[in-house]
Amino acid sequence: MTNDPSTVEYGTIITEDESVAMGDAAVQTTDESVRTTDDAVFTPVLALDLAAEILVATLGPLIDADYVQGKTQFRDVLCGRIDISQLEAEELVDDMERSGRIRFVGAEEGRGWHVQPSIGVR
Numbered sequence: 001m002t003n004d005p006s007t008v009e010y011g012t013i014i015t016e017d018e019s020v021a022m023g024d025a026a027v028q029t030t031d032e033s034v035r036t037t038d039d040a041v042f043t044p045v046l047a048l049d050l051a052a053e054i055l056v057a058t059l060g061p062l063i064d065a066d067y068v069q070g071k072t073q074f075r076d077v078l079c080g081r082i083d084i085s086q087l088e089a090e091e092l093v094d095d096m097e098r099s100g101r102i103r104f105v106g107a108e109e110g111r112g113w114h115v116q117p118s119i120g121v122r
Contacts, residue, residue, distance in 0.1 A: 045099075049118065051092055052101040054081050056117045063113040067104050070113040074102065 058077050063070050071093050078089040096102045103114045 047092070048096055048099055048101055051078055051082070051096055052115055052117050054078065055102070055115045059115065061115050061117070063115065064110070065113060066111065070104065071097075074113075 055074055055077060058081065059073065063073065065073055071090075074093045074096075075086060075089040078084065078092060079086055082089075084092070093102070097104075101116050103116070105112060105114050
Protein backbone atom coordinates (compact mmCIF):
# COMPACT_ATOMS: atom_id res chain seq x y z
CA MET A 1 0.00 0.00 0.00
CA THR A 2 1.42 3.38 -1.00
CA ASN A 3 0.71 6.62 0.76
CA ASP A 4 -0.53 9.13 -1.76
CA PRO A 5 0.07 12.60 -0.19
CA SER A 6 -3.13 13.87 -1.73
CA THR A 7 -5.23 11.38 0.24
CA VAL A 8 -3.43 11.25 3.59
CA GLU A 9 -5.37 12.81 6.45
CA TYR A 10 -3.00 15.19 8.24
CA GLY A 11 -5.08 15.61 11.35
CA THR A 12 -8.09 17.24 12.84
CA ILE A 13 -8.21 20.44 14.81
CA ILE A 14 -10.25 19.84 17.91
CA THR A 15 -12.30 22.88 18.81
CA GLU A 16 -15.73 23.41 20.24
CA ASP A 17 -16.91 23.67 16.64
CA GLU A 18 -16.97 20.18 15.14
CA SER A 19 -17.02 21.61 11.61
CA VAL A 20 -13.37 22.67 11.77
CA ALA A 21 -11.11 20.03 10.23
CA MET A 22 -7.69 20.15 8.65
CA GLY A 23 -6.45 17.95 5.86
CA ASP A 24 -6.17 17.99 2.08
CA ALA A 25 -9.91 18.44 1.79
CA ALA A 26 -9.90 21.55 3.99
CA VAL A 27 -6.76 23.28 2.69
CA GLN A 28 -6.60 24.46 -0.89
CA THR A 29 -3.40 25.81 -2.36
CA THR A 30 -3.39 26.46 -6.06
CA ASP A 31 -1.42 28.85 -8.20
CA GLU A 32 -4.51 31.03 -8.48
CA SER A 33 -5.01 31.42 -4.73
CA VAL A 34 -1.42 31.76 -3.50
CA ARG A 35 0.29 35.12 -3.83
CA THR A 36 4.05 35.20 -3.66
CA THR A 37 6.42 38.09 -3.13
CA ASP A 38 7.17 38.05 -6.86
CA ASP A 39 3.67 39.45 -7.37
CA ALA A 40 4.22 42.34 -4.95
CA VAL A 41 4.54 45.83 -6.35
CA PHE A 42 7.52 47.86 -5.18
CA THR A 43 7.67 51.63 -5.39
CA PRO A 44 10.21 52.75 -8.00
CA VAL A 45 13.23 54.65 -6.66
CA LEU A 46 12.30 57.68 -8.77
CA ALA A 47 8.93 57.94 -7.01
CA LEU A 48 10.63 57.79 -3.61
CA ASP A 49 13.07 60.53 -4.60
CA LEU A 50 10.26 62.71 -5.98
CA ALA A 51 8.18 62.21 -2.82
CA ALA A 52 11.18 63.17 -0.64
CA GLU A 53 11.75 66.30 -2.75
CA ILE A 54 8.08 67.26 -2.34
CA LEU A 55 8.27 66.81 1.44
CA VAL A 56 11.46 68.88 1.71
CA ALA A 57 10.01 71.65 -0.49
CA THR A 58 6.80 71.72 1.55
CA LEU A 59 7.96 71.02 5.11
CA GLY A 60 11.73 71.44 5.06
CA PRO A 61 14.34 68.78 5.87
CA LEU A 62 13.63 68.72 9.63
CA ILE A 63 10.10 68.25 10.96
CA ASP A 64 9.39 68.72 14.66
CA ALA A 65 6.68 66.09 15.11
CA ASP A 66 6.05 62.87 16.98
CA TYR A 67 6.28 59.61 15.06
CA VAL A 68 2.62 59.15 14.09
CA GLN A 69 1.94 62.88 13.76
CA GLY A 70 4.86 63.21 11.33
CA LYS A 71 3.83 60.24 9.20
CA THR A 72 0.29 61.63 9.04
CA GLN A 73 1.66 65.02 7.99
CA PHE A 74 3.75 63.38 5.25
CA ARG A 75 0.72 61.44 4.02
CA ASP A 76 -1.43 64.55 3.87
CA VAL A 77 1.21 66.55 1.98
CA LEU A 78 1.67 63.77 -0.58
CA CYS A 79 -2.10 63.41 -1.04
CA GLY A 80 -2.36 67.14 -1.65
CA ARG A 81 0.56 67.42 -4.04
CA ILE A 82 0.27 64.11 -5.91
CA ASP A 83 -3.13 62.81 -6.94
CA ILE A 84 -3.05 59.61 -4.83
CA SER A 85 -5.30 58.12 -2.16
CA GLN A 86 -4.50 58.24 1.54
CA LEU A 87 -3.70 54.52 1.50
CA GLU A 88 -1.30 54.94 -1.43
CA ALA A 89 0.32 57.89 0.33
CA GLU A 90 0.70 55.89 3.56
CA GLU A 91 2.34 53.05 1.63
CA LEU A 92 4.64 55.55 -0.07
CA VAL A 93 5.62 57.04 3.30
CA ASP A 94 6.29 53.52 4.64
CA ASP A 95 8.48 52.78 1.60
CA MET A 96 10.33 56.06 2.14
CA GLU A 97 11.00 55.12 5.75
CA ARG A 98 12.22 51.62 4.81
CA SER A 99 14.57 53.11 2.21
CA GLY A 100 15.99 55.71 4.61
CA ARG A 101 14.62 58.77 2.80
CA ILE A 102 12.76 59.74 5.96
CA ARG A 103 13.98 58.91 9.45
CA PHE A 104 12.57 59.45 12.90
CA VAL A 105 15.40 60.76 15.05
CA GLY A 106 15.56 60.93 18.82
CA ALA A 107 18.23 62.94 20.60
CA GLU A 108 18.68 64.71 23.92
CA GLU A 109 17.52 67.93 22.27
CA GLY A 110 14.25 66.35 21.18
CA ARG A 111 12.64 64.09 18.64
CA GLY A 112 11.51 64.62 15.10
CA TRP A 113 11.76 63.61 11.47
CA HIS A 114 14.58 64.10 9.00
CA VAL A 115 13.77 64.06 5.30
CA GLN A 116 16.66 63.13 3.02
CA PRO A 117 15.93 64.63 -0.42
CA SER A 118 18.54 62.52 -2.19
CA ILE A 119 19.48 59.04 -0.98
CA GLY A 120 23.05 59.51 -2.21
CA VAL A 121 23.74 62.30 0.29
CA ARG A 122 23.64 61.40 3.99
